[in-house]
Amino acid sequence: MAVIVQKFGGTSVGTIDRIKSVAERVARARDAGDQVVVVASAMSGETNRLLSLGRELTMRPDGRELDALVATGEQVSVALLAIALGARGVPARSFLAHQVRLRTDSGFTKARIKGIDADVLLSALNEGVVPVVAGFQGVDDRGNTTTLGRGGSDTTAVAIAAALGHGVACEIYTDVEGVYTADPNVCKNARKVGRISYEEMLELASLGAKVLQIRSVELAMKYAVPVHVRSSFTEAPGTWVVGEDESLESVVVAGVTSDRSEAKVTIRMMPDEPGRAAGLFEALADARISVDMIIQNPSAHASPGRPGVTDMTFTLAKGDLEHAQSIAARLCSGLQVDVDHDVVKVSIVGLGMRSHAGVAARMFRLLADEGINIQAISTSEIKISCLIHAKYGELAVRSLHDGFGLGD
């Protein structure tokens, strides 16, 4: 008899009918002999609704109170789900974070998990009761309610699987059928990936693929929790996110993504001398602004004894742009600061890149063949990203997807 964690996202518990189908699915898993721990998100739209209520009062609600507010969404869905299971003849009990002692730090709205009391869950299971745990929420050392950041129920589910013991799998039920080689709305021939490694999934998640919260993948990798991303509307198997040695498809490129959430900033003719980049990026970091791609061009106009000048380009979240511009204006007064919103970052990800030469060259050629100019490039061991004009985003994704043979 296996213990499994089944996590249901907002759309899966979005209506009373859907809650009934979730109860049905849990009952089936139980009939098949599994011991199921359920984790649920708030009903779809609820977290946003609660957040906007708070923001109607003030643009910057207090973090502690915001968490107390949004955590109620999950309280509703777990109670409804436990009622639905009971009505279906399956003994079930809802649990909030403090009841399973899901302890976090006090970083309101983005708290980190410190530990979970698996005993509470195990004794419910031993009594034959299905525990239904509220996702997204935690409790800090002083008993305050915290939340784990948007999409945090994924992380709750993985953390519970890890706490329940080695090999406990975590099924993430969502409104897509799994992880695809590219966004099926952009590439009609995108394929569902059967297995993918934690490393690849982490890259894809950080590049804007919204299937799993990044922290849930980090946690799954750390504790070797097998994660099965699948649809709550079908029985079809989805995508397994597993360790590198188990991710059979050691393809060169596993997937193509695009991300329109960043903007590009260029500071022209910055003096090319020690400490300039440090000063700028320290100030951005102090303002908690994360920078993604950074390019510094070769120094121009240098002569003996006199530093040259250089253009410094970087990308960051569009939401941080205004703040970053004011910092750049303060630190680089008198210099020209250019901003470009019309950019998209297209990326290819795959473990096989580590051992194959020429992947970057192939990517650049495929873009060139479409007449697409590359404005910035960044790489990791298993990822190559190119920043291009936003209007070419979909074309680039399609040509990379086909060019690397990912389609059907």
Ligand code: ASP
């Ligand atoms: N309800 C939370 C959110 O909307 C957590 C989650 O759904 O995972 O972000």
Ligand code: MG
């Ligand atoms: Mg989610």
